[in-house]
Amino acid sequence: MDVVREIADSLVEKRDLPEFKSGDTITVHYKIKEGNKERIQQFQGVVLQRRGTGSTETFTIRKMSGSHGVERIIPINSPFIDRIDINKLGSVRRARIFYLRERSGKAARIKEKRTFSKK
DSSP: OHHHHHHHHHHSOOOOOOOOOTTOEEEEEEEEEETTEEEEEEEEEEEEEEEOOGGGOEEEEEEEETTEEEEEEEETTOTTEEEEEEEEOBOOSOSOOGGGGTOOGGGGOOOBOOOOOOO
């Protein structure tokens, strides 16, 4: 099985994406093809989980659109990802924060991790 995984990893190009984890608020700039035109759409939300390893790694991102929650599962190695921006670093204790699905309003907030820069 390791031979198959090594071949699959060698076929996928390595992307230079920032490190993020569950609880972080990120913006994914995603390429959308409509007919013969191509545009970049932004999807900003909270990372619920990262799952998988190597070429099959994915992450789930959730945002609120009006009063409805919208989730999207995106492969890390997708050629349609233009770039990923990290907006806020979240401080959560779990790797998968599915409990956000049942919460709304102030209960759905995530504590922000403070980062101090050295001068």
